[in-house]
Amino acid sequence: MAPSPDNQPSRFRRLLGAVGRVAALPVRGAGYLVRSGQAHQHFFLPVLNGALGDQLAARHDPRAIQLSFRRAGRDVPVAELALSEPRQKTVVFIHGLMGDELIWQTGFQDGPGSRRYGPRLAEDARVRTLYLRYNTGLHLSENGRALHALLSELVATYPEAIGELVLIGHSMGGLIIRSAGHYASRSYELGIMSYELANVPDSTTHNSKLTTHNSSWLPHLRSVFMLGTPNDGSWLEQNSHFTERLLNRINVFPTRFLSRALNKRSNGIKDLRQAILVDEDWQDAHATDLLPPRTEVPPLPGVAYHVLLGSWLRTTLPTAVREYFGDGLVGTGSARGSVFGAEAKLPSGTTVRSAVFAQQHHGGLLNHPEVYQYLKLHL
Structure with missing residues (x-):
């Protein structure tokens, strides 16, 4: 009817x-x-630091973020972490460009009561989770050295509490981990040499106080997880650098103005062009060349590396296009990293595993059920 x-x-x-x-x-x-x-108001300072953090730090601006562990929205000195559980596996989360520690814990558009990788792993895998915040506008190597110093302080302060150490980095965070490993290796080798020389009979040229290897975090390091990390550089920053140079070469007022404006981006962003991980490369006179010097930073011996990457575009598109754009910000080849590709060249005891997550963009790697299951399985 x-x-x-x-x-x-x-x-x-x-x-x-x-x-x-x-x-x-x-x-x-x-x-x-x-x-x-x-x-999202907590992102204001991280975004400001990502864009201009090097300039803020240079003039000692109070808005410049200092690398530190974070709890309840504030910096926490290592001595105040009060770690007591003995020999507990410890997972340290390192965010990417313009991010902060909260991206590992919650998100505005997540479902009601949902939790991200940090809180879930702490409960499901029974691990200790620590969160880091740092100034992403600084050179990668500056943050790498600072992370090395912080982890060394952590192990020295809590020698009985730190068991296996696991580092998880998103995007730039993965590069900071690699840079920190480079400086830790240097310090570790220097510490051993100092120890050996200091214990030579009648040695008067070296002091045993120089030995730092006993407090190194490297012996604790078991695994490194890199989510969408541009290990061989970012195509986006490569194009920005090329555009800046081209505009400057045209050399008329409008193009010079645009070139100078582009050149104001932070050192941290510029380092993403070729994934510059050591001081010597950005200090080199040819650092701004189209093909600048780049020191290869190999994987650390005895560490399991996990390279997780997204493939954002449809599978119907040509493979070359999908691999170039990768997860939308990091190309597939760069995420895999040339230093991780040749198994025969890996240091003793080092392993590399990779996993591709289809139809997943750069930010989506931070909150994806399959990524979480991978982390949980391989911790």
Whole structure:
């Protein structure tokens, strides 16, 4: 039986309802923006530091972020971490460009009551989780050296509490881990040499206090997980650098202005072009060349590396296109990393595993059920 016309809203009422809904859209949209802004206000300083952090640090601006462990939204000195559980596996999370420690814990658009990798692993895998925040506008090597110093302090302060050490980095965070490993290796080797020389009979040229290898974090390091890390550089920054150089070469006022504006991006962003991990490379006179010097930083011996990458574009597109754009910000080849590709060249005891997550973009790697299961399985 057809519904009675009396039970149907009139065309006028339907039109009026539609107009009302359209009129309410700006209000609802403004409300969403306000809620989103409130939820993301913690990103203000990380974004500012990612863009201009080197300049803020150079003039000792209080807004410049200092590398530190974080709890409850504040910096926590190592001595105040109060780690007591003996020999517990410890997982340290290192965010990427313009990120902070909260990206490992929660997200504005996540479902009600949902938790990200940090809290879930702490509960499911019974591991200790620590979160780091740092100034992503600084050179990668500056942050790498600072991370090395922080982890050394952690192990020295809690020698009985730190068991196996696991480092998980997203994007730039993976490069900071590799740089820290490079400086730790240097320090570790120097410490052993100092120890040996200090214990030579009648040695008067070296002091045994120089021995630092006993507090090195390297013997504790078991695994490194790199999520969407541009191990061979970022195609986005490579294109930015090329555009800047091209505009400058044209050498008329508008192009010079645009070139100078582009050149204001932070040192941390510039280092992403070729994944510059050591001081000597960015200090080199040819550092801004199209093909600058780049020191190869090999994997650490005895460490299990896990290279996790996203493949964002549809599989119907050509393979070359999909691999170039990768997860939208990091190309597939760069994420895999040339230093991890040749198994015969890996140091003794080092292993490399990789996993590709289809239809997944750069940020999505931070909150993906399959990525979480991979982390949980291989911790």
